[in-house]
Amino acid sequence: MSTTKGNHTVLVSVTAGAAAGATETLCTYPAEFVKTYRQLPRAPSTAVFTGSVASAEPKTSLQVLRDTIRSSGIRGLYSGCSALVLSNAAKGGIRFISFTQSQAFFQKSKIGSANPGASTVLAGLTAGVVESVLVVTPGEALKTRMIHSRSLADKSKSGLKNPTLVQAAVNVVRTDGVRALWSGLGPVLCKQGTNSAVRFATFGLIQEKIRTSWGITGASTTVMAGAASGVVTTYASMPFDNIKTRMQSLGTEKSMGMSRLALSMLKTEGIQVFWRATTPRLVRLTMSSSITFTVFDQVVALAAWLKKHKSPPVLVVKEGGNPTVEC
Numbered sequence: 170m171s172t173t174k175g176n177h178t179v180l181v182s183v184t185a186g187a188a189a190g191a192t193e194t195l196c197t198y199p200a201e202f203v204k205t206y207r208q209l210p211r212a213p214s215t216a217v218f219t220g221s222v223a224s225a226e227p228k229t230s231l232q233v234l235r236d237t238i239r240s241s242g243i244r245g246l247y248s249g250c251s252a253l254v255l256s257n258a259a260k261g262g263i264r265f266i267s268f269t270q271s272q273a274f275f276q277k278s279k280i281g282s283a284n285p286g287a288s289t290v291l292a293g294l295t296a297g298v299v300e301s302v303l304v305v306t307p308g309e310a311l312k313t314r315m316i317h318s319r320s321l322a323d324k325s326k327s328g329l330k331n332p333t334l335v336q337a338a339v340n341v342v343r344t345d346g347v348r349a350l351w352s353g354l355g356p357v358l359c360k361q362g363t364n365s366a367v368r369f370a371t372f373g374l375i376q377e378k379i380r381t382s383w384g385i386t387g388a389s390t391t392v393m394a395g396a397a398s399g400v401v402t403t404y405a406s407m408p409f410d411n412i413k414t415r416m417q418s419l420g421t422e423k424s425m426g427m428s429r430l431a432l433s434m435l436k437t438e439g440i441q442v443f444w445r446a447t448t449p450r451l452v453r454l455t456m457s458s459s460i461t462f463t464v465f466d467q468v469v470a471l472a473a474w475l476k477k478h479k480s481p482p483v484l485v486v487k488e489g490g491n492p493t494v495e496c
Contacts, residue, residue: 182269183262185468190257190264193460198253199246200453203233205316207446208414211438230449241331249315251334256308260300265465268296268369289373293366301361307350309357311337313417321419353416355427360409367405368458372398391466395458402458403451408443410450 194201207230228236237245272292275281281288315337332340341349376394379385385393412431425433434442 179266181469181472182265184472185465186260186262186265187258188468189461189464190260190262191254192464193457194250194254194257196460197453197456198250199234199243200449200456201253201312202237202246202248202250202316203230204410204446204449204453205249205313205414206233206237206320207449208411209313209317209320209418210415210420230446245319245331248319248331249312249337252308252311252315252337255334256304256312259304260308263300263303264296264365267299268292268365271295286370289370290366293369294362296369297362297365298358300365301354301358305361306352306354306357309413310350310352310417311341313414314341314419317419353413353427356409356413356416360406360413363406363409364402368398368402371401372458372462388463388466391462392459395460395462396455399454399456399458400451403447403454404444407447407450411443411445 207228234246241248269292272288275288275291276285278288280291311334315332315334318332318337338350345352372394375397376390379390379393408431412427412434415430415434416425416427431443
């Protein structure tokens with residue numbers, strides 16, 4: 170009995186997490202596109218897809234939106250979206266499963282018993298590491314290459330402007346090898362660990378504070394707490410996000426590690442480079458938290474409703490009697 174129940178819980182978690190991840194990506198991707206575009210290196214670099222050289226001219230978020238829509242329409246804002254949709258759909262399920270299982274483990278440990286809040290933070294960090302290695306890094310690497318290829322094609326007016334996911338993957342592996350799909354794993358681990366730990370920890374605390382202080386309950390607490398946790402998460406992990414984009418961009422020196430690249434960015438562009446494109450990422454993560462938690466909760470609620478109202482009949486054999494069917 171317990172096994173069946175546990176399997177059902179895992180299946181619901183995977184489905185709800187995948188639905189939440191895919192929905193969030195489709196709704197917020199234009200902001201992700203603008204953020205990545207602005208984080209790309211301003212110095213000249215060689216393009217894999219186009220063979221051109223990138224311009225050093227910076228663009229604001231509004232300029233990126235305007236120029237992209239003008240040249241390719243709304244579709245242009247979804248360049249590289251396929252890689253992130255697949256990654257986030259898988260990430261959603263993996264994140265919630267790993268977080269739930271890790272939290273249960275840490276709560277039973279001495280650390281969790283002494284400090285319940287620590288179990289939440291540790292579970293968030295564990296979830297971040299698991300999702301980073303399995304799906305986030307390859308998805309982010311392909312997304313960044315696809316957006317960078319587009320930016321180079323826009324500036325040179327030649328080359329492949331909208332490489333498909335398959336074209337991007339083939340070019341990356343052919344040019345730099347399979348290991349290139351895991352380029353930037355270091356900052357991705359740091360970013361995702363920070364995201365999961367800060368988001369889950371602050372979401373629970375803020376949601377409880379809203380309930381106790383303002384007396385608000387229901388779906389509104391999920392939306393408000395999700396938005397607030399998104400703001401905190403953005404500023405905490407932004408430096409890792411900028412470093413990650415640089416390491417995954419076209420033409421980046423392969424031998425340059427995370428620390429060396431961060432130091433180079435600091436020397437040449439100043440400390441503000443680590444918070445470049447904060448606004449579009451803030452917009453995305455503020456919406457992301459609300460959409461993710463809301464969709465996840467609604468899918469779980471729907472699964473519970475379906476189980477309650479459409480449970481299959483069960484054959485029961487009572488001692489000394491005939492078998493009966495119970496619903």
